[in-house]
Amino acid sequence: MAEDFEPKIVVFACNWCTYTGADLAGTSRQEYPPNVRVIRLMCSGRADPVFLIKALVNGADGVFVGGCHPGDCHYTKGNYYARRRINALQKILEQFGLAERTRLQWLSASEGPQFAQAMTKMTEDIKKLGPNPLKEALV
Amino acid sequence: MKGVQLGEEALDNLFKSLLAEGIVDVLIIPQKIGENVAYTMVSDPEKLKSPAIFTPIFTVNAANVLKHMPAEKKIGVVFKPCETKAAIELVKLEQFEKDSVLMITVGCPGTYKLEDYNKHADEIGDKLDDSKIEQLKAAGCEIRPACKICEDKLLETGDVLIDRTDGNILVAAISEMGEEALTVIGEIELTDIDTSALESKRSAIIESAKPFREEWKTASEELRDLDKFLEVFKDCIVCKNCRDMCPVCYCKTCFFEQPLGKPEGVDLLNIVGLRGSIKVPSDSLLFQLTRMYHDCFTCVHCGACADACPKEIPLTNIFPWISEKVKELFEYKSGRDVEETLPLLTYQEDELQPRE
Structure with a gap:
């Protein structure tokens, strides 16, 4: 059963870097697992932690937020705010063993291969963790 | 003085x-x-x-x-x-x-x-x-x-x-x-x-x-487990008294009073269709986790939420404890000085997850 487990991972990607990086990964024919569902946001700072909580509560096995490297934000500081928010959220989720299912990573528009790598790594890690227990729980 | x-x-x-x-x-x-x-x-x-x-x-x-x-x-x-x-x-x-x-x-x-x-x-x-x-x-x-x-x-x-x-x-x-x-x-x-x-x-x-x-x-650390956490909140009836009595929960229109946070009718049926089965009133876990995130910086440990809970959920073991953990991360203490900036309204370039 565990081997058949195909996780569902929600990816919130910044329009200016990670999303374009994902585009580059596609056009340069980089392969990565089909487990990820990419949602485009205008900035990683738009990734309200409530989005992450809702995804997890509704049974997503992992949530990934991709933003610009520090200093490179299109809106100068959105990713700095995102970093504080996601870290605070992870601290909360840590108490209930859900923090490992969330990840914040910096991926620029030129990092197509890195995007593919990040998705592969995330999928592998979540496979090791197993399905989200909230999927089966009555919440 | x-x-x-x-x-x-x-x-x-x-x-x-x-x-x-x-x-x-x-x-x-x-x-x-x-x-x-x-x-x-x-x-x-x-x-x-x-x-x-x-x-x-x-x-x-x-x-x-x-x-x-x-x-x-x-x-x-x-x-x-x-x-x-x-x-x-x-x-x-x-x-x-x-x-x-x-x-x-x-x-x-x-x-x-x-x-x-x-x-x-x-x-x-x-x-x-x-x-x-x-x-x-x-x-x-x-x-x-x-x-x-x-x-x-x-x-x-x-x-x-x-x-x-x-x-x-x-x-x-x-x-x-x-x-x-x-x-x-x-x-x-x-x-x-x-x-x-x-x-x-x-x-x-x-x-x-x-x-x-x-x-x-010790009591709080015991809850450091998803199953126990769910067990504690199984009695939550989403009456939102904790939110209404909380001094630092301040939004004029709460997310949980809007269609997305308070699904009714067809919306509710769609969610059941998607998940197979849900608890009603719906979204108690989403509500509690969201409130935890929204108030983790400003919680003043007054215990008004625990007093207001009709189901006597030990909220004093949960909210102040979570909030202390988060505040430690940003070296912030609530309610000290009006001149202090809230952690989410500021940032430092080199912190938490530096540039790789």
């Missing part, structure tokens, strides 16, 4: 003078109403008949009343340190102007839940001290869990500090606004006071809270 020693009667007159001299337009102050004590708002000094500021009771967090107050009126509030802390967080959240509110903090010996106070009103009285707390504990009447772990019962925050030790009442000005307010009142003459007694009382409070904090930490 400047202050003055006053008698009980002089203290009551002080509150009247605040209104009569026009230092404040409205005073929010706990008063005796029959056998009970409740917060009142007073504009006419003649109607300020029975202030009961030392009664150890927690009804609501009075900072709630300050939300959306217009800046034109000057408002005075006489409340406990946890309520002052909440008011300071609300200033940071831009819910009212600091300059229009005179915060008078009353040193607190710990408080009882309204139900417990009603049962034991005569024994509790308004002169609570540590030995009395022990006596009442033996009689099965304990102070609120949030008060047991509180280290801030004599926090120097707000504009004026009122403290009673062994029957002596000290009124001290903490801020410039507080000093100005006290000087306008004719009968009072401020002198420099010795703060060493206050300091030692403060360290005694921290010391006596220690064993309870250890207990609280």
